[in-house]
Amino acid sequence: MGILTKRDGHVEVVTVDFPPVNALPVQAWFDLADAVTQAGRDPDVHVVILRAEGRGFNAGVDIKEIQRSAGYDALVGANRGCYAAFGAVYDCAVPVIAAVHGFCLGGGIGLVGNADVIIASEDATFGVPEVERGALGAATHLARLVPQHLMRTLYFTARKITAAELHTHGSVYRVVPRADLDEAALEVARDIAKKDPRVIRAAKEALNGIDTQQVHRSYRFEQGFTFELNLLGASDEAREEFLNGR
Numbered sequence: 001m002g003i004l005t006k007r008d009g010h011v012e013v014v015t016v017d018f019p020p021v022n023a024l025p026v027q028a029w030f031d032l033a034d035a036v037t038q039a040g041r042d043p044d045v046h047v048v049i050l051r052a053e054g055r056g057f058n059a060g061v062d063i064k065e066i067q068r069s070a071g072y073d074a075l076v077g078a079n080r081g082c083y084a085a086f087g088a089v090y091d092c093a094v095p096v097i098a099a100v101h102g103f104c105l106g107g108g109i110g111l112v113g114n115a116d117v118i119i120a121s122e123d124a125t126f127g128v129p130e131v132e133r134g135a136l137g138a139a140t141h142l143a144r145l146v147p148q149h150l151m152r153t154l155y156f157t158a159r160k161i162t163a164a165e166l167h168t169h170g171s172v173y174r175v176v177p178r179a180d181l182d183e184a185a186l187e188v189a190r191d192i193a194k195k196d197p198r199v200i201r202a203a204k205e206a207l208n209g210i211d212t213q214q215v216h217r218s219y220r221f222e223q224g225f226t227f228e229l230n231l232l233g234a235s236d237e238a239r240e241e242f243l244n245g246r
């Protein structure tokens with residue numbers, strides 16, 4: 001359990017393992033950020049794969065941790081941890097390949113939307129249920145996966161979209177059977193790892209440099225509304241509703 005790392009040649013495989021659903025507590029977001037950043041700093045690493053164990057890739061922030069914590073430390077921590085983890089994927093000095101299975105929700109979209117390549121299994125679904133949780137955020141990242149009006153529709157309705165649908169939009173590169181997911185991600189990773197790492201690192205920096213979307217500022221802007229909704233009490237009500245099963 002935890003954020004685990006394993007080297008496969010020049011590929012660093014970062015695995016998220018927080019049963020039962022990979023809803024990450026505050027510390028795990030920071031640990032994930034550290035693992036991805038450290039991997040990029042290692043000159044022997046040419047590419048990173050981000051994957052998960054268990055029922056789904058990611059269920060977002062640990063809502064229970066926020067609700068059982070007094071004050072706002074866990075809420076602020078979750079927001080700062082997500083900012084750090086999403087940013088680490090984007091800023092990683094080498095390409096990050098997300099290998100997604102099962103559900104990918106909320107914070108999971110933040111990770112995947114900032115990744116360089118997305119491979120998904122046939123069972124994968126993606127969604128941002130923030131409006132039902134009294135939070136805002138990850139629209140920045142969902143907007144990287146689908147066109148604007150679909151992003152808005154998904155955001156306002158909290159509906160999910162399948163890996164196959166994302167493939168039609170070009171954001172998911174390949175959709176494969178669940179049993180083939182790791183190998184499919186490794187196949188792309190090895191292809192990248194074969195190239196001159198000096199060129200690949202320069203290419204990552206160049207692609208970030210010409211990106212029209214300022215992902216860090218954009219997400220930080222969204223987070224401001226999460227804090228407003230918390231001050232209004234709307235967020236607390238939404239989280240209690242989720243935990244009480246309504």
Ligand SMILES: C/C=C/C(=O)SCCNC(=O)CCNC(=O)[C@H](O)C(C)(C)COP(=O)(O)OP(=O)(O)OC[C@H]1O[C@@H](n2cnc3c(N)ncnc32)[C@H](O)[C@@H]1OP(=O)(O)O
Pocket residue numbers: 020021023055056059060061062063064065082103105106107108110129130133135136137138243
């Ligand atoms: C910027 C980022 C923002 C965010 O990330 S906001 C949070 C966004 N995430 C969500 O809203 C996810 C909500 N969860 C779900 O939709 C479902 O769950 C799943 C699809 C992930 C899994 O569904 P199923 O397989 O039917 O399992 P289950 O019985 O619903 O959940 C198993 C246990 O996991 C707990 N759990 C699920 N999600 C979270 C979470 N995000 N934070 C804390 N706990 C969570 C449940 O409550 C339950 O627990 P118990 O076994 O004690 O009843």
